Amino acid sequence: MNPAYVKEIVLLANIIFFILRGVIKWRVVGVPVAKRRIGAVEIVLMMVxxxxxxxxLIWLATQNFAxxxxxxHPSALIVGAMLYVWGLWLLHRTNGDLGRQWSPSLELKDDHRLVxxxxxxxxxHPMYLSLLIFAGGQMLALPNYVAGPAALVAMLVLIAFRLRAEERMMIEAFGDEYKAYRKRTNRLIPGLW
Structure with missing residues (x-):
């Protein structure tokens, strides 16, 4: 398979991803924050x-990871591209449903409501699921043992350390309403977990 073709798919998916993330961030600029938790763990998670x-992106632009x-493999690229599309669609859908409630770190807006x-x-946590799906697509589409799984490893670390803290913050903010919501939903995968 033509390596340039592979790089074009990976580049296009990442461009679309960063555009979507930019739109998400733009929608919340200026929204007052009532509570923010940014400690050492959160800073390390953002670095990861x-x-x-x-x-x-370094793999795309250089030979550092050659x-x-x-x-x-063509089938890995096809499945990876499908996961890219699914992850991007879910990210877009999640953003639409979440609206101005989104934040890049653990925080609640002044008028935060439970979505x-x-x-x-x-x-x-469909946004985390969208990031996992996208990262899984990247792992399959990007034929490199370092750069391919980099995003997936980062997302797994993020979820492992942030999910419980985020749920605790939601319980503190919404109490029984969030506990009831938690009982009738799954964290990431409908019907499983």
Whole structure:
């Protein structure tokens, strides 16, 4: 398979991803924050996530990770591209449902409300799921043992450390309403977890 073709798919998916993330961030600029939790763990998590996003871009632009390249298999690229599309669609859908409630860190807005409609009717953390799906697509589409799984590893670390803290913050903010919501939904995967 033509390596330039693979790089074009990875680049296009990442451009769309960063545009969507920019739109998400733009929508919340100026929204007053009532409560923010940014400690050492949160800072390290943001550094890990940034590295997970930057390493594939370094692979695209340089030969720094060429030692870990392998031949791209067409079926892996096809499945990876499908996961890219699914992850991007879910990110877009989640953003639409979440609206101005989104934040890049653990924080609550002044007028924060618990979102339980749309995709949130079934799962509590669809944005994390969208990031996992996108990162899984990248792992399959990007034929490099370092850059391919970089985003997936970063997302798994983020979820492992942030999910419980985020749920605790939501319980503090919404109490029984969030506990009831938690009982009728799954964290990431409908019907499983």
């Amino acid at each position: 996530v940034t590295a997970g996003q930057v390493v594939p 030692f870990a390249d392998y031949s791209a 339980t409609e749309g995709i949130y009717r079934r799962i509590r």
